[in-house]
């Protein structure tokens with residue numbers, strides 16, 4: 304049974320999803336390309352500066368920020384690129400190395416995902432050094448709103464249960480206009496450590512703030 308608080312939270316999130324998908328969906332194509340390119344440039348500089356050698360990143364669908372320039376920059380820089388494949392049955396994800404675009408095919412929800420016959424999943428205990436997440440909305444305290452599948456929340460739980468090892472850096476990437484005052488958050492919702500937009504890289508929640516590039 305859902306209690307009143309949960310029901311209210313569900314409604315708040317649904318309203319914000321609807322509003323933010325309209326906003327994100329109305330960015331004109333040319334601006335979408337240029338903002339995506341700028342955000343990807345900031346993301347690449349951050350990854351390289353932090354000496355991150357592996358990242359999990361989404362392949363965009365609907366009007367999500369286009370990560371293609373970042374993936375290609377990572378390939379050039381020798382950073383291993385991993386992409387998730389979702390299993391709607393239990394809302395889990397498997398993680399697959401991506402070395403070229405033709406390793407993808409249309410998967411669940413119409414998202415381009417790794418073809419498991421071409422590239423088997425990494426072991427369950429594999430943890431990348433960074434996770435770069437999409438979202439409908441973000442806030443400056445690490446709040447993030449996704450499509451409501453809870454996929455990244457489950458992944459966060461899995462990556463955090465490995466014991467001593469340092470977990471991945473959790474970063475969100477999106478357009479400046481997706482940043483809101485406050486995303487409604489529940490206790491199971493994972494908070495981001497880094498927010499990347501066309502305006503720069505902002506470190507939050509325990510990531511040391513050095514002031515460079517922060518917006």
Ligand SMILES: Nc1nc2c(c(=O)[nH]1)N(C=O)[C@@H](CNc1ccc(C(=O)N[C@@H](CCC(=O)O)C(=O)O)cc1)CN2
Nearest residue numbers: 361362363364389412414437449450451452453454455
């Ligand atoms: N590019 C990309 N890949 C991703 C995600 C993402 O947000 N972006 N996900 C991040 O989690 C996971 C997929 N999550 C999804 C969850 C729900 C829906 C979806 O279509 N939901 C319906 C409503 C479903 C319902 O509640 O009945 C909708 O939005 O119309 C799509 C993807 C894994 N891969």
Ligand SMILES: Nc1ncnc2c1ncn2[C@@H]1O[C@H](COP(=O)(O)OP(=O)(O)OP(=O)(O)O)[C@@H](O)[C@H]1O
Nearest residue numbers: 316448449450451452453454455456457460491492
């Ligand atoms: N670790 C978890 N294990 C099981 N269920 C979870 C977990 N984390 C979240 N959930 C459930 O998943 C559902 C969706 O969560 P939420 O609305 O936070 O998704 P989201 O962050 O918007 O989506 P996504 O992570 O897929 O982009 C909620 O009903 C939530 O209770």
